[in-house]
Amino acid sequence: MSRGGPLLLGLVVGCGARSGLLVPDPFVDGSDASTDGAIDGTTDAADTADVAPDTTIDALADAPVDGDAAVVGDAETDAEPPCAPPTVTTIDLYVDRAYAGTIHNGSAACPWSRITDALAFVGIPSSRRVVHVRGGTSTTPLRYDEPGALSIHKNVTVRGDGPIVTHLPVELGALVLHHGAILEGFTIVGDDGVITEGGAPPADVDAATLRHATVTGAGGTGTGSPCISAHGSVHLGPDLVVTGCKNHGVFATAGDIHVVGTTCSFSGNKPTGITVGIFGRLLFEGGTASGNSEAGVRLGARSVSSLKAPHLVYGLVARDNGIAGLDVWTDVPVHVGASTLLHNRFGVRTTADSGAVLDLGGDLAGAGKNNLGSATLGDRNTHAGVCIDAAHPASIRADDNAWSSCAPSFVQKLVPSCETGSGYADVWYRPASSTATGVPLVASTCTVGP
Numbered sequence: 001m002s003r004g005g006p007l008l009l010g011l012v013v014g015c016g017a018r019s020g021l022l023v024p025d026p027f028v029d030g031s032d033a034s035t036d037g038a039i040d041g042t043t044d045a046a047d048t049a050d051v052a053p054d055t056t057i058d059a060l061a062d063a064p065v066d067g068d069a070a071v072v073g074d075a076e077t078d079a080e081p082p083c084a085p086p087t088v089t090t091i092d093l094y095v096d097r098a099y100a101g102t103i104h105n106g107s108a109a110c111p112w113s114r115i116t117d118a119l120a121f122v123g124i125p126s127s128r129r130v131v132h133v134r135g136g137t138s139t140t141p142l143r144y145d146e147p148g149a150l151s152i153h154k155n156v157t158v159r160g161d162g163p164i165v166t167h168l169p170v171e172l173g174a175l176v177l178h179h180g181a182i183l184e185g186f187t188i189v190g191d192d193g194v195i196t197e198g199g200a201p202p203a204d205v206d207a208a209t210l211r212h213a214t215v216t217g218a219g220g221t222g223t224g225s226p227c228i229s230a231h232g233s234v235h236l237g238p239d240l241v242v243t244g245c246k247n248h249g250v251f252a253t254a255g256d257i258h259v260v261g262t263t264c265s266f267s268g269n270k271p272t273g274i275t276v277g278i279f280g281r282l283l284f285e286g287g288t289a290s291g292n293s294e295a296g297v298r299l300g301a302r303s304v305s306s307l308k309a310p311h312l313v314y315g316l317v318a319r320d321n322g323i324a325g326l327d328v329w330t331d332v333p334v335h336v337g338a339s340t341l342l343h344n345r346f347g348v349r350t351t352a353d354s355g356a357v358l359d360l361g362g363d364l365a366g367a368g369k370n371n372l373g374s375a376t377l378g379d380r381n382t383h384a385g386v387c388i389d390a391a392h393p394a395s396i397r398a399d400d401n402a403w404s405s406c407a408p409s410f411v412q413k414l415v416p417s418c419e420t421g422s423g424y425a426d427v428w429y430r431p432a433s434s435t436a437t438g439v440p441l442v443a444s445t446c447t448v449g450p
Contacts, residue, residue: 083109086121093118096134097142115158115168116146124153133185135161141187142166149173149192152181154206160185163214163241170194174225177208179232184212191217191224193245198231200255207233207256211240218244226251227269230280233257237264237287245269249292252280262286262315272298272327273318276311281332286315295327296344299334310335310359323418324349324387328358335359337367342449346428347372347385349418350396360386362397362442373404373426374449380404380424384411387418388429388440396441402449410439 085105086093094111095118103110104117111134112118118131136142141164149172152158160166162185168175171190177183179201188194194215196208215227227245228236230252238261242249249269250257257280264287266273273289276282277300289296296318299311310333317340318325325341328334328350334357341347347370350358361368372385385403388396403409408426418428427441 083107085110088125091129093122093129093131094134095131095144097144098134098136114146115144115150116148118158119150119152119156122153122156125155128155128157130157130159133158133160133166135165135185138164144168146172149175151176151178152183153178154180157182157184158186160213163187163212174229177210177234179208180206182209182211184210187214187216188227189216189218193217193225193227193229195225195229196232196234196255198254201233204233204256204258207235207258209235211235211237211260213239214241214243215249216242216244217246223247229253230255230257235260237261237285240264242266242273243268248272248275249289250274251277252282253277254279255281257282259284259287265289266296267291269293271295271322273321274298276300281309282311282313284311284313284316288317288319289325290317290319290321293322295323295349296321296325298324298327299330299332301329301331314338316341318347319343321345325381328352331357333357333359335367336370337361338369340371341385342371342374342379342381345382346387346418347381349387349389351389358396360396360398361401362399362444367397368400371402371449373402373408375404376450377424379449383418383421383424384428385426386428386441387413388427389413389418390430398441398443399445400447401443402447403443404449406446406448408443408446410441412439 083103083105084107086107093106094108095113095115096111097113099111099113101110104112106112106118106121115131115133122129133144134142144167166186168186168188169190170188170192174192174195175188176195176197178197194210201207217224217227223246226248227242228250230250231254233255235258236250237259243265248271249266252275257276262285266287266289268291271292271294273292273296275298282299297313297316313326313334313336315338316326319342321344323344324346325344326336326348328348329352331352336359352358359367360370374380403426405426410427410429411425413421413428413430421428427439429439429441
């Protein structure tokens with residue numbers, strides 16, 4: 001036998017046992033099953049007798065002895081890491097900033113420490129991938145300070161453990177949501193905010209989604225961007241809170257802005273909770289927009305030709321806003337129903353002047369049943385439930401609403417501005433022309449608000 005034969009056999013068998021591989025030992029003659037089956041990692045008389053004529057072992061023993069056993073053991077250990085990495089088809093991927101291991105591959109056992117790494121791995125997948133981001137505790141949330149701006153692409157869901165325990169700063173560039181992306185379960189904080197991809201998605205279901213989250217500008221150093229800049233269609237909610245923003249809570253320039261469910265809040269912002277601009281459209285299912293410095297919801301100026309579908313506002317609770325609960329600057333129809341617009345300067349202010357663009361009840365099923373006034377003086381708006389701040393050539397339908405009295409009270413404004421004047425009436429208005437008589441609002445049916 002060549003030198004070191006029995007010693008090398010003991011080391012090789014020992015490594016095979018440590019690795020847990022249930023495969024035939026390549027160094028043992030498989031035809032000699034009667035004795036090889038008794039190998040137990042020790043070198044006793046039976047093992048020595050079995051090995052002596054084994055030409056495979058003799059041949060291997062002619063190789064250098066130093067390091068042979070270590071090399072074989074290391075190779076087996078490296079081939080089986082403690083956690084298998086995900087593949088390009090793995091649906092669920094994991095991120096945990098608190099994970100202290102040395103291997104980071106996105107598996108549940110060995111998560112990445114940064115969301116950036118997860119997004120780089122998934123790219124733009126052809127089917128849904130879900131990135132699970134671990135949170136901390138209510139007293140010590142996990143904060144994901146990423147090295148740069150994040151961009152979440154179509155078919156990618158990034159899901160935190162909840163806004164209380166999972167925080168995501170946006171102070172190195174805005175967080176971009178592309179069509180078909182979903183972001184949920186975070187507090188998103190910083191001056192740069194969230195931006196949605198411009199243009200129309202292929203269908204409403206392909207719009208970006210932001211839900212079960214809090215977005216705030218608090219903690220930034222300047223006025224910053226809007227907390228959410230919607231350049232294209234987006235689903236907001238359910239369970240979305242937008243607050244503490246210094247340059248609008250939501251500023252939408254295009255696409256359908258769909259506020260989903262009744263549990264969203266756009267309160268405590270400057271100057272508005274939601275502003276929808278030139279080419280945007282609002283579909284508001286319910287929620288609050290209170291305590292903003294100017295308006296809860298503002299529908300910006302726009303020509304009729306830019307978008308013919310009406311804004312739909314239902315279930316809006318807007319209180320304690322500096323100017324109006326609902327501020328209508330648009331010439332596109334606005335249908336309002338089941339909303340409570342109290343304790344503002346005006347419940348609704350409209351400056352539109354080209355047709356009956358505001359429907360508070362009558363023309364569209366579901367419009368009406370708004371609370372615009374109260375029998376209790378302290379619960380009313382400061383000056384009016386509705387202020388018509390334009391020469392309106394047609395009547396605004398306002399059936400089936402609550403006012404301070406029934407029929408509602410009216411005051412004609414001689415000075416063309418809702419910003420001037422004192423006292424209270426359910427409706428302040430400008431006449432359609434200097435010679436016109438009558439009021440530009442019809443309330444055929446009404447109730448008295450509590």
